[in-house]
Amino acid sequence: MPLRILQNTNEMSQPANTCEEKSFHSKLRSHQGASNHSDPRVRLKPSQTINDNPERNNLKWLKDIVDTECQEKIPEEIESLQNTGSANDGDIDASGDDTCDSSSPSQDASGESARKNDRTQFIVAYATYVNYQRESDYQINQLRRNLESLPPIHQKWLQSPPPEEDANWLSQNDRLTYMRNCTTYNYKLICDMLVSSVSFWSVPELKTSEGLKKELREVKCHPNDLHDFVVKDYKSKFNTEKVRSTLQQIVREWSEEYELERVQSYGIILQELKKRLPVDDSNWNQIRVLCPGSGLGRLPLEICLAGYESIANENSYFMMMMCQFILRKSTRKNQFLIFPWVHEVNNLINPFYQLRPVYFPDVLPGDRLPNSKFECYFGDFLELDNDYHNLDAICTCFFIDTASNIIEVIEKIYELLKPGGIWINLGPLLYHYSEINEMSLELTLTQILNVSRIIGFDIQNPTLVESGYANDYASILQVVYRSVFFCGREGRER
Ligand SMILES: C[S@@+](CC[C@H](N)C(=O)[O-])C[C@H]1O[C@@H](n2cnc3c(N)ncnc32)[C@H](O)[C@@H]1O
Known part of the structure; x- marks a missing residue:
């Protein structure tokens, strides 16, 4: 079901290479240069973990805001x-009316x-x-x-x-x-x-x-x-855990605090996309890129802003509901406040880390879509139909391990790409169906690369890059993935 969440209201015609975009990439470069020198002790300083405003880095401020608002x-x-x-x-x-009433007439007005x-x-x-x-x-x-x-x-x-x-x-x-x-x-x-x-x-x-x-x-x-x-x-x-993880997903995708985490994943993908399929005035909005498993929409939005026709695809209503809210209802930067870590009771240094708030969105999505082509498709990636064939590129970020059979995902990516189209992937191999009582296929990286080549992809130089995923960097527990990063070209003859 395609959904046009954002209307293109801004008539500005040439958004290429905005300052924001440049700074995104300079941050990517500076992060890549600096990653070997990071001092893990800085993570323990509240000022590193909360925000830049020292007045907000304490419980008094929290008490004020929570008590009043x-x-x-x-x-x-x-x-x-x-x-x-x-x-x-x-x-x-105990409202007294909780018995199942199978005889009640069907009323499915919206469905x-x-x-x-x-x-x-x-x-x-x-x-x-x-x-x-x-x-x-x-x-x-x-x-x-x-x-x-x-x-x-x-x-x-x-x-x-x-x-x-x-x-x-x-x-x-x-x-x-x-x-x-x-x-x-x-x-x-x-x-x-x-x-x-x-x-x-x-x-x-x-x-x-x-x-x-x-x-x-x-x-x-x-x-x-x-x-x-x-x-x-x-x-x-x-599964209420999905509500909690959606709150943390907001932080990953739409807060200032997590810009570095985005640079480490979305930034690397975008950089590769621009290298492989550069955009200029002559092909602005003409290169079609799909992001399956797009969560709250930030990666496809960044791709759109870089001048590509961007299609987000997501199959969870937990994500889609929050995504439409952020994209449609944000009217100013840092308009909303949430407490994403409030349910975490383990690995805390002090209560403030648990109770600290995060603002979002760090950017105004609507403002950033001049003359753009951006579309959301709600539904299973594996069921995408003919409207989404012949794509120039597919970007998968923390996605391929969500499937019960990863081979089907790779086949589908191949099927949707045009001859010579490219697949850019970044993410771990933390198979979501593993350890639950359902079919799950847990392939190693080398198996994935081999299957991808058999299907027809030409994959050169796969690497491992460090990336977090909604990592609570104020926590005693730190989770850093060595994500698999590669770019494959669809190998059919043109
Ligand atoms: C781990 S999240 C990654 C979100 C985002 N790409 C990021 O890196 O922040 C994986 C997402 O894929 C979605 N997903 C899983 N299986 C899917 C499918 N078959 N079709 C579309 N989306 C799917 C999940 O709902 C979830 O939002």
Whole structure:
């Protein structure tokens, strides 16, 4: 299902080589030059990890913002967002009308054109987002119960400040209170995003909790499953972990703090694309590039800005809902605030690292698309049809290992490219289907290269490059991939 998320409103005709683009590449070069000299100790300094404004690098600022702005109400126009209940003691929402009603008449007003599977995915993602606050409360209440179960003397120690003054000290009680406030703040943003999704996908029936429950029944999900997931069933369809990881994906793709991480992956891909298929006035917007697994859309946006016709492709509604919100609703830089690390309770140096906020977007997407061709295709990459054949390039970033059969992905890339077209890949081989009870094919790099050559790709000089993925660089745990980077040319005769 192709979706035109961004309208091209800006009539400026020649966007080539903007300052922003130049600085992106100079940062790439300076990073490449500097990578061997980095001092790991700098990661421990708050000023390196939060932002450039020292006034914001402490809990006082956080208290101010959370205490005042958290009072904001969630949007009133969507009643279902306010009626999700709270998980005080792990109780399910006892609204009295949770029985499955298979006899209720089918009312699928918005789903006429969408396939049933799409609709199920949409409803499940929507309901999981709606459930975020309740699920967060459940986590925090569990932590509070653990605290209260401690011997009184241990509880007292956790209330006692250190002898020397520490602006970032919080009692464990207060820490949990702030966790609750930060999740409320996240939920406010999620609600704004859901309001905009309801209008973008024209699903007014989701505005009421009755409507949402009815839709859940129609896609064969019991409304109580939402909460059961939290309590006992981590294999439920309502995977709240996806909401949390989408919040962290926002940081990776759309925050100033993570520019270096983007340069290390998107920047390297873009540099290779420009080298292989240069753009100038004569072919502006004429070279067609597809980004499968495009997440929140930043890589295809950067490709578009560099003068290519850019097609984003994503199959998760968790991502697509947030993506449309960022692309359509951002009106100023750093307009929104989230607390992406609030659920992380391990490997923390102090509570502030957990409670620190991140602003987004670092750039205004709409402003940056003069005279551009940018399109989003929602759906499975493996099912892309003829409209997306004959592509000049396909860029895969942290994508190929998401498939259960990576060979199908490589075959599809080959099929979609025009003769001589190029495939640029960067990412790890952390197979997403591995270790769950489903078909999974975990090929090594050498096997992938061999299969790709058999299929018809000419791949020269594959390398390994260091890259993070929404890595919490204030954490004691650091995850750095040695990502596989290569460019393959489709080998058919022209
Ligand atoms: C690890 S994320 C990478 C996101 C982005 N490329 C980046 O580097 O930041 C992989 C993305 O691929 C999407 N994805 C997985 N399988 C897909 C498929 N068959 N078709 C389209 N998108 C898919 C996932 O939903 C997810 O957003």
